[in-house]
Amino acid sequence: xxxxxxxxxxxxxxxxxxxxxxxxxxxxxxxxxxxxxxxxxxxxxxxxxxxxxxxxxxxxxxxxxxxxxxxxxxxxxxxxxxxxxxxxxxxxxxxxxxxxxxxxxxxxxxxxxxxxxxxxxxxxxxxxxxxxxxxxxxxxxxxxxxxxxxxxxxxxxxxxxxxxxxxxxxxxxxxxxxxxxxxxxxxxxxxxxxxxxxxxxxxxxxxxxxxxxxxxxxxxxxxxxxxxxxxxxxxxxxxxxxxxxxxxxxxxxxxxxxxxxxxxxxxxxxxx
Numbered sequence: 001x002x003x004x005x006x007x008x009x010x011x012x013x014x015x016x017x018x019x020x021x022x023x024x025x026x027x028x029x030x031x032x033x034x035x036x037x038x039x040x041x042x043x044x045x046x047x048x049x050x051x052x053x054x055x056x057x058x059x060x061x062x063x064x065x066x067x068x069x070x071x072x073x074x075x076x077x078x079x080x081x082x083x084x085x086x087x088x089x090x091x092x093x094x095x096x097x098x099x100x101x102x103x104x105x106x107x108x109x110x111x112x113x114x115x116x117x118x119x120x121x122x123x124x125x126x127x128x129x130x131x132x133x134x135x136x137x138x139x140x141x142x143x144x145x146x147x148x149x150x151x152x153x154x155x156x157x158x159x160x161x162x163x164x165x166x167x168x169x170x171x172x173x174x175x176x177x178x179x180x181x182x183x184x185x186x187x188x189x190x191x192x193x194x195x196x197x198x199x200x201x202x203x204x205x206x207x208x209x210x211x212x213x214x215x216x217x218x219x220x221x222x223x224x225x226x227x228x229x230x231x232x233x234x235x236x237x238x239x240x241x242x243x244x245x246x247x248x249x250x251x252x253x254x255x256x257x258x259x260x261x262x263x264x265x266x267x268x269x270x271x272x
Contacts, residue, residue, distance in 0.1 A: 004034075005051055009058060016061045021068055024059070028080065031055060037079035043113040052079065052117050053124070056086020066097045073105055081109060082117040089121035092136075093128035100136050100146065107140065107156045112186055115152060119159025119190075126163025134171065137161050141175055151184050158190040162197045173198050173206045181221050192227045199233040208240055215248045222248060226257035234261075235268035 008030045015027025031037060036047050043052070059072075064087075072084030085106035092098040106118045126133050138144030140157035165172045176195055182188060199207040211225055225248055228234070234241040242265065249258050 004030075005054070008051075009055060012055055012058045016058060016063055019063045021071065024064070024068060025071075028083075031083070032077060032080065034079070037077055040077055040079075043079060043082070045116070048082065048113060048117050048120065052082045052113075053086055053120060056083040056117065056121065057090055059083055059087040060090035060094075060096075062091070062094075062096050066091065066102070073109075078109075078111040078113050081106065081111070081114045085109070085114050085118040086121045089118050090125055093122065093125045093133060095129065095132075100139065103136070103156075104148070104153070107153045108150055109152070112155065115156045116159060119156040122156070122160035123163030126160070130164055130168060133160060134164060134168065137164070137175065141179055143175070143178065151182055151187055154179075154182070155184075155187050155190055158187065158194050162194055165194075165197050165201050169198060169201055169203050173203055173210070177206075177210050181224065188221075188224055189227075192224055195228055196231045196233060199228075199231070204233060204236060208237070208244070211244050215244060215251070220248060220251060222252055222255050223257050226255070226261040230261045230264035232268045235265055238265055241265055 011030055012024075012027045015023040031051075034051075036043060036051075059069075066088075069084045069088055072080055072087070075081050075084070085103075088098050088103055088106060092100070092103055103118065106114050109115055122133055122136070135144060137157045137160055139146045140148050140150075140153045140160075142149050161172055161175065172194075176191070176198065179191065181191065195207055195210070207228070211228060214220055214225055225244065229241050229245060242262070245258055245261055249255065252258075
């Protein structure tokens, strides 16, 4: 696959140098022909990272008019729409003709792969303009100047926020702490993964405090708490991790998620 992707990348770069819409579409022929794309089935995380993101970054060239991305975002193939989302995300943080409102369409795409590709792109390029990204994430979390209320949009926002954690961890944890938990399994999983990233960047104390407060809620979200404590970071302070799980278990009774978290702690070296 690697050689095939390099060939697709070369074709797309050549099309971008020409810059005409017809050239771009011809440059995408090989991508459209990939079995993962042509079948319009679910795209794996690996495919997004290894194929969609690098090709989408090629399309982000300032040689292309932003209007050309509209065609990509309206394509029936989820893979092509994901390419458009990546290109828009790069151009947004580079300040090259893309505004926050332009990102709203891919952030609300019916297919999660498009929203994930956008979020991953924003996280990857966060260093281009962290302040602009922070303002966007705040809006998409519903607490910014241009508040947006959308479950779909929050998936992109949760992923994008990971790019701000290394340098703006305090602001990230504040946003995550205030974010209401949702029923959508994918959004909840992204919430967990982003908090794991916060803990892995040296902010375990704040994450433990958040977990303790979640455990005190009238109806604690056992799945999210246990999922967080199943990750390797939780074995750094096994006593605190076990204490939270113990209190949670006393409140909700026997639960498979709690038992899985305890076994995960043991696997990560938290037997003491």
